[in-house]
Amino acid sequence: MYSAKMSEIHSGSQTMIAQPSAAEAGRQRQGKLWSNLKEVCDLLRIQVALNSSIANEEILFQHVQFKAGQRIYTIGQPFDMLYIVNSGFLKTVLIDELGNEQVLSFPMKSDLLGVDGIHTKCYASEAVALSDCDLILLPFRKLAALSRSHVELEHAMYGVMSRELAREQSMICMLGTLSAEGRVARFLMSLSDKFAQMGYSSKIFNLRMTRHEIGSYLGLTLETVSRTLSALNDAALIGVDQKTIELKDTSTLRTLRRLPTAKARAKAAPVSKPKVKKSAPKYPAAIAV
Amino acid sequence: MYSAKMSEIHSGSQTMIAQPSAAEAGRQRQGKLWSNLKEVCDLLRIQVALNSSIANEEILFQHVQFKAGQRIYTIGQPFDMLYIVNSGFLKTVLIDELGNEQVLSFPMKSDLLGVDGIHTKCYASEAVALSDCDLILLPFRKLAALSRSHVELEHAMYGVMSRELAREQSMICMLGTLSAEGRVARFLMSLSDKFAQMGYSSKIFNLRMTRHEIGSYLGLTLETVSRTLSALNDAALIGVDQKTIELKDTSTLRTLRRLPTAKARAKAAPVSKPKVKKSAPKYPAAIAV
DNA sequence: CGGTCCCTTGAGAGTATTCAACCCTGGTGG
DNA sequence: CCACCAGGGTTGAATACTCTCAAGGGACCG
Numbered sequence: 001m002y003s004a005k006m007s008e009i010h011s012g013s014q015t016m017i018a019q020p021s022a023a024e025a026g027r028q029r030q031g032k033l034w035s036n037l038k039e040v041c042d043l044l045r046i047q048v049a050l051n052s053s054i055a056n057e058e059i060l061f062q063h064v065q066f067k068a069g070q071r072i073y074t075i076g077q078p079f080d081m082l083y084i085v086n087s088g089f090l091k092t093v094l095i096d097e098l099g100n101e102q103v104l105s106f107p108m109k110s111d112l113l114g115v116d117g118i119h120t121k122c123y124a125s126e127a128v129a130l131s132d133c134d135l136i137l138l139p140f141r142k143l144a145a146l147s148r149s150h151v152e153l154e155h156a157m158y159g160v161m162s163r164e165l166a167r168e169q170s171m172i173c174m175l176g177t178l179s180a181e182g183r184v185a186r187f188l189m190s191l192s193d194k195f196a197q198m199g200y201s202s203k204i205f206n207l208r209m210t211r212h213e214i215g216s217y218l219g220l221t222l223e224t225v226s227r228t229l230s231a232l233n234d235a236a237l238i239g240v241d242q243k244t245i246e247l248k249d250t251s252t253l254r255t256l257r258r259l260p261t262a263k264a265r266a267k268a269a270p271v272s273k274p275k276v277k278k279s280a281p282k283y284p285a286a287i288a289v
Numbered sequence: 290m291y292s293a294k295m296s297e298i299h300s301g302s303q304t305m306i307a308q309p310s311a312a313e314a315g316r317q318r319q320g321k322l323w324s325n326l327k328e329v330c331d332l333l334r335i336q337v338a339l340n341s342s343i344a345n346e347e348i349l350f351q352h353v354q355f356k357a358g359q360r361i362y363t364i365g366q367p368f369d370m371l372y373i374v375n376s377g378f379l380k381t382v383l384i385d386e387l388g389n390e391q392v393l394s395f396p397m398k399s400d401l402l403g404v405d406g407i408h409t410k411c412y413a414s415e416a417v418a419l420s421d422c423d424l425i426l427l428p429f430r431k432l433a434a435l436s437r438s439h440v441e442l443e444h445a446m447y448g449v450m451s452r453e454l455a456r457e458q459s460m461i462c463m464l465g466t467l468s469a470e471g472r473v474a475r476f477l478m479s480l481s482d483k484f485a486q487m488g489y490s491s492k493i494f495n496l497r498m499t500r501h502e503i504g505s506y507l508g509l510t511l512e513t514v515s516r517t518l519s520a521l522n523d524a525a526l527i528g529v530d531q532k533t534i535e536l537k538d539t540s541t542l543r544t545l546r547r548l549p550t551a552k553a554r555a556k557a558a559p560v561s562k563p564k565v566k567k568s569a570p571k572y573p574a575a576i577a578v
Numbered sequence: 579c580g581g582t583c584c585c586t587t588g589a590g591a592g593t594a595t596t597c598a599a600c601c602c603t604g605g606t607g608g
Numbered sequence: 609c610c611a612c613c614a615g616g617g618t619t620g621a622a623t624a625c626t627c628t629c630a631a632g633g634g635a636c637c638g
Contacts, residue, residue: 094462097544102462116458118451124458144447148437158433161450162407168457169405169414173383173391175464176508180594210616219465224594226618242602242617255386258593469626500585510627515586531585531635547625 033063035086035136037146037153043084043110043136046156054150062137072113072127072135079117082140085109088133089208092125093216103217105167106130106191106209109198112160114140130208175219178257183218184228185256188238192247203250207243231259323349324375324425326435326442332373332399332425335445343439351426361402361416361424368406371429374398377422378497381414382505392506394456395419395480395498398487401449403429419497464508467546472507473517474545477527481536492539496532520548 037057041048048054063086066072072083075095089108093101104125107113117123118140147154174183196202207214211222218225229245232238237253239246247253326346330337337343352375355361361372364384378397382390393414396402406412407429436443463472485491496503500511507514518534521527526542528535536542 094458096462096466100466102465104458104461115451116455119448119455120451124455144443148443154433154437158446158450159408161447161454162404162409165450165454165457166405166408166413168454168461169383169393172393172457172460172464173385175461176391176505177385177389211618212616216465221595222617223596223619227594230618499583511585512587512628513626515584516626519586 033134034060035063036060037150040084040136040138041153041156043086044112044156044160045110046152046159048152052150052152054152057146057150059142059146064135064137066129066133066135068129068131070129072129073117073123075123075126077123079114079121079123080140081114082138082143083113083127084136084138085111085113086134086136088135089130090127090133091130091209091213092127094125101126101216103209103213106213106217108194112164115161115164180218180220180224180228181231181258182256183220184214184225185232185237185253187214187218188245188247189250189254191245192250202247204244204246207245235259322352322423324352325349326439329373329425329427330442330445332375333401333445333449334399335441335448337441341439341441343441346435346439348431348435353424353426355418355422355424357418357420359418361418361422362406362412364412364415366412368403368410368412369429370403371427371432372402372416373425373427374400374402375423375425377424378419379416379422380419380498380502380506381416383414390415390505392498392502395502395506397483401453404450404453469507469509469513469517470520470547471545472509473503473514474521474526474542476503476507477534477536478539478543480534481539491536493533493535496534524548 035043037059038048038055040061041054066088072090073081085107087109089106090113091106092104092113094104095101105111107127113127113135114123116125143153143157147157174186178186191205191207192202195205209217211225214220215222215225220228229238229240232253233240237247237249237256239248324332326348327337327344329350330343355377361379362370374396376398378395379402380395381393381402383393384390394400396416402416402424403412405414432442432446436446463475467475480494480496481491484494498506500514503509504511504514509517518527518529521542522529526536526538526545528537
């Protein structure tokens with residue numbers, strides 16, 4: 001576990017300044033960076049018109065760095081800050097009554113953290129860095145105030161929260177209806193999409209989280225995740241080597257419901273080499289839709 | 290199915306008026322009612338200070354009635370409206386690639402509908418009335434505009450969305466970690482809490498949805514739901530008679546993880562009457578925490 | 579009063595979990 | 609430099625759970 005490393009929790013302090021000249025001088029000073037509102041909007045993929053008042057907004061937002069294993073915030077901690085991921089990989093977890101954790105998401109670049117704290121004024125989940133991270137601090141009250149003078153920002157705030165809501169809905173749908181294979185396949189495809197969006201390879205990438213964390217996220221045990229990855233590997237849909245994943249048949253993965261059982265495979269290919277073939281047949285290699 | 294009844298979809302038209310005198314006269318006219326902003330806030334359980342500008346806001350929101358089986362909105366339909374449930378029972382569902390529906394929630398009095406449509410400008414789910422309903426129409430753009438002049442309202446909007454987000458998180462946690470018995474028990478308790486909040490009995494109530502819908506909501510089949518209700522009944526934790534549920538041991542239900550198997554029960558009580566006893570023993574009647 | 583839903587219950591099959599053994603890798607300290 | 613250890617990962621066997629398929633009962637409605 002991260003117990004030894006997880007002691008440091010970020011505490012507020014000064015996070016925003018209104019004097020751009022002083023701030024500009026402070027860029028990069030002692031490892032800190034500052035972003036203006038336009039940069040924040042770009043990161044959140046909010047369309048900002050060229051002549052928008054947002055482009056001229058001078059307020060700056062502070063960056064903060066976290067090392068792998070550090071907690072960004074904790075359940076029950078007073079809420080006052082949202083975070084945008086500028087770089088790095090994290091997880092958010094819910095701790096239920098008896099200590100066991102449920103992973104809720106794996107935020108990465110351009111994701112927003114902390115939204116669940118707004119209504120109770122305390123964070124409802126916990127965020128932990130899986131790798132070294134660079135986050136931008138968004139003091140919520142200031143942001144809400146800004147959104148009053150920048151209508152686009154107001155709409156963007158609602159949009160980002162609504163998007164997160166829709167994401168959780170599809171998560172619920174997945175947990176409610178899909179088998180282990182379907183869940184793992186979709187998980188890999190969602191990672192692939194995210195990496196593509198960030199400009200990385202969508203075909204080969206590294207998992208930043210453990211099998212245990214994936215299992216928690218998908219409602220499976222770590223053994224089942226491991227077995228399922230092996231099965232997808234045997235079906236030639238992916239290549240697996242520890243944390244490295246290569247996607248070989250994304251169209252099948254995207255709609256996979258379940259793999260045929262060993263019995264069904266044996267029946268469909270009665271006498272053939274027991275090893276996987278170069279080009280996997282569409283049927284009965286996988287059952288989609 | 291509701292296919293015969295589900296043809297009518299509400300279409301926008303006029304929903305808000307700014308002349309209270311005319312509106313007042315229109316109350317109850319042709320079955321329609323109007324609510325002012327204060328009433329809407331009360332319904333959403335938003336604290337409004339007595340001297341707040343909200344109390345004096347004259348804008349009125351229209352009510353609309355739906356009959357059991359009617360759809361309020363559909364997936365993909367252009368979004369422009371949020372709805373608050375004033376009375377009645379509904380379900381929201383997601384239809385996945387191949388037609389099978391996943392129930393996402395069972396909204397009832399004071400719940401907000403349609404939030405998932407904000408970011409794509411189209412509804413991401415579908416809402417269906419399970420009983421006759423009275424809903425209040427909240428045109429989103431007008432509401433957002435209002436929230437610029439009433440800071441409390443702005444905060445409430447964020448709060449309501451954040452609350453919904455937290456609800457979905459705990460839903461994900463439940464689907465990811467709990468057994469069928471745990472899921473059904475929590476489902477019943479959440480209904481109980483909701484009924485208590487609405488001023489109805491929290492001990493005895495009617496299920497407004499079918500076993501199939503409950504199963505879809507909880508990620509179970511209808512047979513499993515039925516069997517689980519029977520098992521909770523046999524364990525004397527609840528009483529079941531078709532749609533009528535009586536909660537008999539809420540403290541156990543609230544933290545239930547799983548019921549002992551028939552085998553374990555037989556071992557713990559080797560020779561005793563096979564029927565349930567009046568006061569169920571705490572152990573081995575249920576395993577909590 | 580026949581049909582359609584909805585609900586219950588049983589039997590059997592299929593999936594995921596549990597428990598356990600073992601391997602691999604990276605880091606640490608002798 | 610190497611031995612050792614802990615955490616992460618893989619795999620097997622047995623078990624437990626949930627689903628599927630099937631049959632039958634009851635309520636509501638035209």
